[in-house]
Amino acid sequence: MGDEVERKDAPEPEDERPLPEEQPVGEPPRQRSGILGALRGLVLPLLALFTALVVGAFIIILTDFELMGLWASDPVAALAASWSSVTATYGALLRGSIGDPGALIGAIVTLDGDAFRRAFIPLSETIISATPLVFTGLSVALAFRVGLFNIGAEGQLYLGGLLAVIVGFSLTGLPFFIHLPLALAAGFAGGALWGFIPGLLKARTGAHEVIVTIMLNFVAYNLINWALKTPLVQREGRSDPISKIIEPSAALVPIFEGLRAHWGIVIALLAAVAVWWLLFRSTKGFEFRAVGFNPRAARYAGMSIAWSTVMSMVIAGGLAGLAGTAVILSGSGTLSPGFSPGFGFDGIVVALVGNTRPLGVVAAAFLFGALRAGATPMQSATGTPLDLVVVIQALVILFVAAPALVRAIYRIRAERVTGSEVFAKGWGS
Amino acid sequence: MTAATASMTRADRRLRTRQRVLGLIYLGLAVVMVIGFGVSVGGGVDSTFTLTPGNAPVTVPDLVVPSAGTAYLLATVVAFAGAIQLTRGFGARWALILGLVAFAFVFAFLTWVASAQSMNLTGLLQTTVQRAVPIAFGALSGILCERAGVVNIAIEGMLLSGAFVSAVVASATDNPWLGVGAAILMGGILAALLAVLAIRYRVDQIIAGFFINILVTGLTAFLSVRILQPYQQELNVPPRLGQIHIPLLSDIPVLGPILFQHNIFVYTLFALIIVIHLGLFYTRWGLRVRAVGEHPKAADTVGIDVYFVRYRNVILGGMVAGLGGAYFTIGSTGGFEREMTAGRGYIGLAAMIFGGWNPIGGFLAGLVFGFADAIQSRLSILSIAIPSEFLLMVPYLVTIIVVAGLVGRARAPAADGKPYVKE
The missing domain is CATH 1.10.3470 (ABC transporter involved in vitamin B12 uptake, BtuC)
Structure with a gap:
C-alpha cells in the first residue's frame, strides 16, 4: 500500500510530530440508531437556535431608541411595541426564507404556474444560499473527523471559484456535459490545492492547520484581487476587478423555469452522500476517523497519520472549492472579490451544528441558508439590519459548542458526551 | 543507544538541509537583486531618499545613492553570506545573518523603487x-x-x-x-x-x-x-x-x-x-x-x-x-x-x-x-x-x-490551548 512507501520517505517528521499527551476524557459518543436517536440529536441544536433567537429578540428591543423613551412613560405599551417589533422582524425573516404559508398552499392547490413561481421564490433563495453551505459544511466536518480544524474553507472557496471561472470562460465550443464537469473539476482542484498546503505542512512539519489556513485565507483573497486585474481574467473594457463571464455551457442552470435555484444543490446533496460513504462505509474513512479519534492508537494499528492528514485536507479543500464553484457557475457567472459573504466561515457553524455528520450538515446548511436568504427581505421590510443574522449565528455556535450552557439554561441533565471536547487541543498537537 | 545516535544524525542532517536551503535562498535573492534591482535600472541613475518628514524642524540632507551600484554592492554582500551559509553555516548567529540579508534585500528594493525619483524614507x-x-x-x-x-x-x-x-x-x-x-x-x-x-x-x-x-x-x-x-x-x-x-x-x-x-x-x-x-x-x-x-x-x-x-x-x-x-x-x-x-x-x-x-x-x-x-x-x-x-x-x-519551521522554529507554550482539569 502507499502508506508503506510514504513511511520510508518521510519517517522523521511523523515520528516527531507530537501526539496529544492525553486523550480527551469521557467515553466515545454512543451511536444512536433509529428515528428516536436522530430526534434526540436534534434537541440540542434546536434549543441552541431557539435561545439564540430569544437573545436576538432582546438585541432588537434594546437597540430601538424610540422604545427607550416609551419604557419610562408607558411600560405596557412598550412591551406591546417590543413584541410587535420582534414578531414583525422574525415574521419577515420567515417569509423571506420559506414564504407565505397561505400563498404556498394556494399555489399547490391551484397549480397556477405564475402563483407557483412567486410563492416558491423564498424557498428557492434558501436553496441557493444553502448550496455553498452544504459544501463548506461538509469540508469542515470531514476535516473535524480527522481531528483537523479547517478554518481555511473561505480561502479554498476563493481558489476553487477562480479556477472554475477560468475554465468556464476560456474553453469555448464544448457541449455542456463536458464543459460543466471540467469547470467543476477545476473548482475542486483549486480548493484541493489550497487544502493540500496546510495538510502537507501539518503532516511534515507539524505546523498547526488553524494558523496556516487562516493565513492562506488572506493569501487567497489577495491572489484573487490580483488575478482579477490581469488581462487573462479581467473582463475586457472594465477597470474594476471583475472576471469575464463564463460560457453558457459551463453554467449551472435553474432546475425550474423562473426560479433561481440551480442544479448545484443536487451536486451538493450528492457530495453529502459521497462524504457519508467515504467516512462511514469505506476503509479510508475508517482510517480518517480512527486518526481523528485517537492518533496514537491509529498509528499502532498501522495507519498513516500523515496520509490521512494530507488526504482529508485535500478532499476538504476540494469540497470548499466546489462551494465557490457552485456560486460562480450559477447566477451571473462571474467572479468578483466579494462573491462570498463568508460561506467558508459559515461552514464552520454548519459543521458544528450538524454535529459533523453529513445528514446533519445538510440540515444545518438549509437552516442557515434560510437565515441568510431571509435576512435581506427582513431588512427591507422592517429596517432591522441584516447583520442580526450574523449575531444569531454566533450565538448558535456558542450554545452548540458549550452544551453545558444550554443544559444549564433549560435544566437538562447531561446524558451524553457531545463533540466539542473532542476537538479541544492546542497549537502543538 | 543506537536509537539515540540515529536521532542525533537525523537532527544533524535536518540542520544541514536547512542550512543549505537558507544558503540557496540567499543566493537566489542575490540574483534577484542583481537582475531585478540593478540591471533593470541601468547605470547613471540615482535614488534619492528624503530623511525629513514634511514639516520637521531639523533638516537632514537627503541621502542620494546610485541605484544600480547600491543593488550590486548589496547583492555581493548577500551572495557572500549565501556562500558561507551553504558551505559551513553561521552556527548560532544564523538569525542575525538572516536579519542582515533581509535588510540588504529590502534596502536594495527601496533603491530600485526610488530610482530616478525621491522617496521619503x-x-x-x-x-x-x-x-x-x-x-x-x-x-x-x-x-x-x-x-x-x-x-x-x-x-x-x-x-x-x-x-x-x-x-x-x-x-x-x-x-x-x-x-x-x-x-x-x-x-x-x-x-x-x-x-x-x-x-x-x-x-x-x-x-x-x-x-x-x-x-x-x-x-x-x-x-x-x-x-x-x-x-x-x-x-x-x-x-x-x-x-x-x-x-x-x-x-x-x-x-x-x-x-x-x-x-x-x-x-x-x-x-x-x-x-x-x-x-x-x-x-x-x-x-x-x-x-x-x-x-x-x-x-x-x-x-x-x-x-x-x-x-x-x-x-x-x-x-x-x-x-x-x-x-x-x-x-x-x-x-x-x-x-x-x-x-x-x-x-x-x-x-x-x-x-x-x-x-x-x-x-x-x-x-x-x-x-x-x-x-x-x-x-x-x-x-x-x-x-x-x-x-x-x-x-x-x-x-x-x-x-512550518522552514526557517527557524517558533515554539508555542507547551500547554497552549489545552484545558486544565484539576484533580
Whole structure:
C-alpha cells in the first residue's frame, strides 16, 4: 500500500510530530440508531437556535431608541411595541426564507404556474444560499473527523471559484456535459490545492492547520484581487476587478423555469452522500476517523497519520472549492472579490451544528441558508439590519459548542458526551 | 543507544538541509537583486531618499545613492553570506545573518523603487510604526493569553469591539479618555467571556475565539446600521487624541520623527512592551504565568492557582486588545466603520507567532508587517509595477514559513490551548 512507501520517505517528521499527551476524557459518543436517536440529536441544536433567537429578540428591543423613551412613560405599551417589533422582524425573516404559508398552499392547490413561481421564490433563495453551505459544511466536518480544524474553507472557496471561472470562460465550443464537469473539476482542484498546503505542512512539519489556513485565507483573497486585474481574467473594457463571464455551457442552470435555484444543490446533496460513504462505509474513512479519534492508537494499528492528514485536507479543500464553484457557475457567472459573504466561515457553524455528520450538515446548511436568504427581505421590510443574522449565528455556535450552557439554561441533565471536547487541543498537537 | 545516535544524525542532517536551503535562498535573492534591482535600472541613475518628514524642524540632507551600484554592492554582500551559509553555516548567529540579508534585500528594493525619483524614507518608517501599532497591541494581547496557556484567536474581535466602543463613548461624552477606558473595559469583558468558555466550560478555545470574532463582527455591523447611522453626529464623531512630540527625543534627526512624534497610544505600546517583557521574564509573576502555560500540573503542585492565573491573564490580554482597538478610531481616523480592523487581529496573531511568543519579538514582527503595509500604500502612489497584493501577502506567507519551521522554529507554550482539569 502507499502508506508503506510514504513511511520510508518521510519517517522523521511523523515520528516527531507530537501526539496529544492525553486523550480527551469521557467515553466515545454512543451511536444512536433509529428515528428516536436522530430526534434526540436534534434537541440540542434546536434549543441552541431557539435561545439564540430569544437573545436576538432582546438585541432588537434594546437597540430601538424610540422604545427607550416609551419604557419610562408607558411600560405596557412598550412591551406591546417590543413584541410587535420582534414578531414583525422574525415574521419577515420567515417569509423571506420559506414564504407565505397561505400563498404556498394556494399555489399547490391551484397549480397556477405564475402563483407557483412567486410563492416558491423564498424557498428557492434558501436553496441557493444553502448550496455553498452544504459544501463548506461538509469540508469542515470531514476535516473535524480527522481531528483537523479547517478554518481555511473561505480561502479554498476563493481558489476553487477562480479556477472554475477560468475554465468556464476560456474553453469555448464544448457541449455542456463536458464543459460543466471540467469547470467543476477545476473548482475542486483549486480548493484541493489550497487544502493540500496546510495538510502537507501539518503532516511534515507539524505546523498547526488553524494558523496556516487562516493565513492562506488572506493569501487567497489577495491572489484573487490580483488575478482579477490581469488581462487573462479581467473582463475586457472594465477597470474594476471583475472576471469575464463564463460560457453558457459551463453554467449551472435553474432546475425550474423562473426560479433561481440551480442544479448545484443536487451536486451538493450528492457530495453529502459521497462524504457519508467515504467516512462511514469505506476503509479510508475508517482510517480518517480512527486518526481523528485517537492518533496514537491509529498509528499502532498501522495507519498513516500523515496520509490521512494530507488526504482529508485535500478532499476538504476540494469540497470548499466546489462551494465557490457552485456560486460562480450559477447566477451571473462571474467572479468578483466579494462573491462570498463568508460561506467558508459559515461552514464552520454548519459543521458544528450538524454535529459533523453529513445528514446533519445538510440540515444545518438549509437552516442557515434560510437565515441568510431571509435576512435581506427582513431588512427591507422592517429596517432591522441584516447583520442580526450574523449575531444569531454566533450565538448558535456558542450554545452548540458549550452544551453545558444550554443544559444549564433549560435544566437538562447531561446524558451524553457531545463533540466539542473532542476537538479541544492546542497549537502543538 | 543506537536509537539515540540515529536521532542525533537525523537532527544533524535536518540542520544541514536547512542550512543549505537558507544558503540557496540567499543566493537566489542575490540574483534577484542583481537582475531585478540593478540591471533593470541601468547605470547613471540615482535614488534619492528624503530623511525629513514634511514639516520637521531639523533638516537632514537627503541621502542620494546610485541605484544600480547600491543593488550590486548589496547583492555581493548577500551572495557572500549565501556562500558561507551553504558551505559551513553561521552556527548560532544564523538569525542575525538572516536579519542582515533581509535588510540588504529590502534596502536594495527601496533603491530600485526610488530610482530616478525621491522617496521619503522617514515618512515611510513613520507610517510603518503607525501601521504596526494595532498589530503589536494584538500580539501583546495574544502573548499574555497564550503564555498562560489559553489560545486567543479572538484578538480580531477584541480590537473591533474596542474600536466601536471607544468611538461611541468618546462621541457621547465628548471625552476621548472615557472612550479609551470603555474600550479597555470592553476588551476585558470579551476576554472574560472567552476565559469562562475556555476555562470553566472547556469549550475548544479556537471555537470560543471564533465565536467572539463572529459575534463582534455581527454586533458592530448591526449596531452601526441601527444606531450609528441615524445618530452619526451624536455617536460617531469622537474627539481624537492628538500627537504628542516628546521633548528632546523627537528632535533627534531621523529617529525622532519615526519613534517620538506619535500619539499616546504609541508611547503606551512602547511602555507595555517593556513592562510585559520584564514582567514575563524577570519577575515571579512572569515565572508563574509561564509555568501555568508550560506545565499546569506542575504549577498546580507547587501551589499556583492555575485557573486564577489563566483568568487574570486572559482578561489582561483582552484589555490590551481593547486598548489597541481604540487606536483605530480615536487614535487615528475618528469614526467607526464596519469591519474596520480588516484582519489586523489575525496579523497580530501572526506577529505573536513570528515573534516567538515574546513581547519584543512580537513588536519587531509587527514592524515587519507594518512595513509591508506601509510600502504597498506608497507603491501605488509611486506607480511601481509590482502588484500591491503580493506585498500584502508577505505577512501571511512569512507566518506560514515560520510556523512550518522552514526557517527557524517558533515554539508555542507547551500547554497552549489545552484545558486544565484539576484533580
